[in-house]
Amino acid sequence: MASGQIDIETIKAMLGLCDEDLVKPLPIPTKWSKPFWEAALQHKLVLKKCSKCGNIDHPPYMYCTACMADDHEWVEASGKGTLAAYAINIFGVPFPFWADLPYVVALIDLAEGPRMISNIVECDHDRLENGMELEVVFDDVTDEVTLPKWRPVDESRRG
Numbered sequence: 001m002a003s004g005q006i007d008i009e010t011i012k013a014m015l016g017l018c019d020e021d022l023v024k025p026l027p028i029p030t031k032w033s034k035p036f037w038e039a040a041l042q043h044k045l046v047l048k049k050c051s052k053c054g055n056i057d058h059p060p061y062m063y064c065t066a067c068m069a070d071d072h073e074w075v076e077a078s079g080k081g082t083l084a085a086y087a088i089n090i091f092g093v094p095f096p097f098w099a100d101l102p103y104v105v106a107l108i109d110l111a112e113g114p115r116m117i118s119n120i121v122e123c124d125h126d127r128l129e130n131g132m133e134l135e136v137v138f139d140d141v142t143d144e145v146t147l148p149k150w151r152p153v154d155e156s157r158r159g
């Protein structure tokens with residue numbers, strides 16, 4: 001445990017919480033996003049590409065945001081991106097996330113174009129820098145849900 005982190009049992013005792021209070025919300029796949037989450041479970045990052053104009057949307061919508069077509073294919077992404085913006089959460093988050101503090105929420109510009117909201121992990125917070133190169137990693141949070149997250153390509157930034 002990194003310094004500053006509070007373990008979950010301490011949080012529960014301090015605040016009189018029950019287990020249900022500490023359940024993290026998980027993605028609920030929709031008809032349009034289900035292939036994305038199924039691929040993530042297999043540790044693959046896929047994106048929805050319009051069959052008509054080639055536009056890639058993320059998050060996946062029911063139609064192409066560029067030309068409104070609904071024909072599409074799922075393509076495997078490179079898993080590369082750059083850090084567009086970030087925030088280091090140090091307090092003021094819902095109870096289920098207290099044990100993770102401090103953690104980084106970020107906007108990642110994918111090599112394929114779309115911008116994704118996710119977490120930066122395995123990174124020294126003092127070495128975060130907009131524009132830094134990132135690569136995807138997969139966090140198996142449950143048996144049914146895997147979250148794509150991002151870490152620095154440059155190993156000297158990891159921590």
Ligand SMILES: [Zn+2]
Nearest residue numbers: 050053064067
């Ligand atoms: Zn299109």
